[in-house]
Amino acid sequence: MTSEQGLTNQRVCVGVAATLTTLSIIVVGLRTYTRAIIVRNFGLDDYAMLASLLFAIGYLIAIIVLRDNGLGFSGQVLSPEHMVNQVRTTLAIQVIYYILINTIKISILFFYLRIAAGKRLEILSKCTIGFLATLCTICVICSLAQCIPLHKMWDFTGEVDGRCINDTALFYTSSSINILVDIWILILPVATLLKVRRPRKEKVALVSIFSLGVFSTIASIVRLHAIRIYTESSDPFFDSVPINLWSQVEVNVGILCASIPSLKALFLPGQRQRTRTSAYQYHSRGKSGAQEVGGSGTALAETGGKSKTDSFALDNMEVSNEHDHGEVLPPAGLQSQD
16 A cells, blocks of 8 residues: 555544544534523533543544554554554544443433433333443443453564454444444434424424434444454555544534534524423323423423423424323434434
């Protein structure tokens, strides 16, 4: 591979990573301002998204470290020191990625808990959060224990005794589960949408907003193809660019899709006066009742006089009460993943 090809690979990967991470910083910053200052309702979903942003910045830093150690160049032209540094940094990226992608999804599920006025969505969201936390822990442990001793992972001399797991199986398994969970999170609030008393045109608009997460899911699928390129490559140092490129697209698009809908109040000043309007009450006994919804609104559930959850709501939104446990529609849009 020529040095020009290596430099081109570097520029593309670092350029995309820096651009997308900068956009994520801006959007999450605006989200934080909107939720903490304008809406005055900063919740667990917002904290989780801030954590996601920190790991996204960490991922960008790791990409820069890879660049300084020959990212995109063939292993034939890299020094042993650069190859060792790349492998060590790749290990750090694996850990960062697993925490980052799952934190994005957990942020979305915490948002679902804000709008859950019935037990179904609440229980399913909590169970999914538990599953993701367990999955993340397993993936991180497997990454850190993929070679025993760990430094055998970057031993190119064959002098270190030990053994390594099949990391290809880990990559494919975790990525496949990741895609399935993406789809699950997308369909999870469908029952809520079906209960909304709005004109068909507005329902179509709501579905479109909820479907923003499809873009992140598509990136996850493309990343799966990049994993195949990487794991089957005869020169993984050169072919490490596609997997890092699409991982960056996946996580940052997830952050953007999950955060942009939260900015509604920022661009609708007339609604800021009504952001503390009580919309729905969800009592500890499981009975929910429809209350007033106004402006960008907030869905307020109280137990014993204290707020259980508080979220956005759509203008004049109404939810059908045909079932015993209704569910409240989210705000101006879905916070999508990852």
